[in-house]
Amino acid sequence: MSKITVVGAGAVGATTADNIARKELASEVVLLDIKEGFAEGKALDMFQTAAILGWDTKLTGVTNDYSKTANSDVVVITSGLPRKPGMTREELIGVNAGIVKSVVDNILKYSPDAIFVIVSNPMDTMTYLALKASGLPKNRIIGMGGALDSARFKCYLSLAMNVSPNDLHGSVIGGHGDTTMIPLTRLATWNGTPVTDYLDEATLTKVAADTMVGGATLTGLLGTSAWYAPGAASLSVVESIIRDEKRVIPCSVLLEGEYGQSDICMGVPVVLGKTGWEKIIDYKLNDAEQALFAKSADAVRNMNNVLSTLNL
Ligand SMILES: NC(=O)C1=CN([C@@H]2O[C@H](COP(=O)(O)OP(=O)(O)OC[C@H]3O[C@@H](n4cnc5c(N)ncnc54)[C@H](O)[C@@H]3O)[C@@H](O)[C@H]2O)C=CC1
Numbered sequence: 344m345s346k347i348t349v350v351g352a353g354a355v356g357a358t359t360a361d362n363i364a365r366k367e368l369a370s371e372v373v374l375l376d377i378k379e380g381f382a383e384g385k386a387l388d389m390f391q392t393a394a395i396l397g398w399d400t401k402l403t404g405v406t407n408d409y410s411k412t413a414n415s416d417v418v419v420i421t422s423g424l425p426r427k428p429g430m431t432r433e434e435l436i437g438v439n440a441g442i443v444k445s446v447v448d449n450i451l452k453y454s455p456d457a458i459f460v461i462v463s464n465p466m467d468t469m470t471y472l473a474l475k476a477s478g479l480p481k482n483r484i485i486g487m488g489g490a491l492d493s494a495r496f497k498c499y500l501s502l503a504m505n506v507s508p509n510d511l512h513g514s515v516i517g518g519h520g521d522t523t524m525i526p527l528t529r530l531a532t533w534n535g536t537p538v539t540d541y542l543d544e545a546t547l548t549k550v551a552a553d554t555m556v557g558g559a560t561l562t563g564l565l566g567t568s569a570w571y572a573p574g575a576a577s578l579s580v581v582e583s584i585i586r587d588e589k590r591v592i593p594c595s596v597l598l599e600g601e602y603g604q605s606d607i608c609m610g611v612p613v614v615l616g617k618t619g620w621e622k623i624i625d626y627k628l629n630d631a632e633q634a635l636f637a638k639s640a641d642a643v644r645n646m647n648n649v650l651s652t653l654n655l
């Protein structure tokens with residue numbers, strides 16, 4: 344059985360760890376936070392649901408003690424500031440880059456073979472930073488954003504069509520930003536039939552627009568960013584890796600010519616299995632979609648360029 348570490352015991356990290364523990368994905372889950380006693384408290388509270396909900400996963404909370412994370416198979420990084428209403432994810436780079444870099448360095452000391460799932464924002468740039476800082480093979484660095492954005496896309500499609508989200512397929516690729524996401528409405532299907540058969544152009548445009556600002560909408564409602572869907576989306580990525588499910592999930596990974604881009608991490612559909620991301624699927628974008636992808640890449644690259652101005 345496997346060991347999974349979740350760094351950051353805040354809203355997203357705790358929800359992710361809780362989901363992983365309940366599903367008994369690993370024999371051991373470690374939750375780590377820098378705030379004294381916080382991860383210990385969250386882990387104990389969660390473990391007290393075990394006898395009620397019927398799960399049995401060894402769950403440990405630790406304050407910044409990386410020795411307890413040793414030999415993790417998968418590490419999920421959620422540490423860092425969330426945005427407040429009115430902010431963009433990109434504004435978090437100054438604080439979060441330093442946090443993500445130090446966490447990656449610390450994890451590698453004890454888990455040199457781990458696969459990393461990066462959640463902290465701005466996620467595409469934090470994924471790129473984790474890749475560069477770790478020097479790990481590209482397949483072991485995976486940014487989580489597309490799993491969440493695609494779930495939101497299906498949520499808004501299901502509301503517009505009044506159908507079950509479980510009968511919908513749809514992907515959001517590109518950057519994980521309010522203006523950089525690309526919901527692929529042309530390729531979305533309901534039980535194998537195109538959603539474009541059921542929704543008019545104006546409704547599809549609104550579904551796509553709502554999806555793109557899905558995180559901002561929740562931040563406005565909650566006063567901080569979301570956690571239930573982010574925690575579930577993180578679980579889905581970890582589950583496909585740990586169980587070698589080979590699911591196709593849009594994730595932020597290093598592109599080396601795929602989708603016309605290089606030296607950048609961005610959301611594309613990948614096959615996830617026990618070695619990390621195993622393959623990029625080519626959705627054969629049309630010219631308009633390809634142009635959106637190139638524009639999205641420009642914005643992500645601008646953010647990546649900020650990294651060199653920071654004292655990391
Ligand atoms: N990629 C995605 O789809 C999503 C990304 N996010 C991002 O995830 C991050 C976390 O969000 P929340 O959990 O809501 O925030 P939160 O504030 O509830 O939790 C963050 C936790 O990180 C901890 N932390 C800070 N520095 C640390 C360090 N050096 N080592 C270990 N722990 C440290 C804090 O003590 C805090 O408990 C944010 O950057 C947010 O923008 C949130 C939702 C979705």
Ligand SMILES: O=C([O-])CC(=O)C(=O)O
Nearest residue numbers: 426432558559562568569
């Ligand atoms: O909106 C945010 O800042 C958090 C996030 O990435 C999301 O929920 O999509």
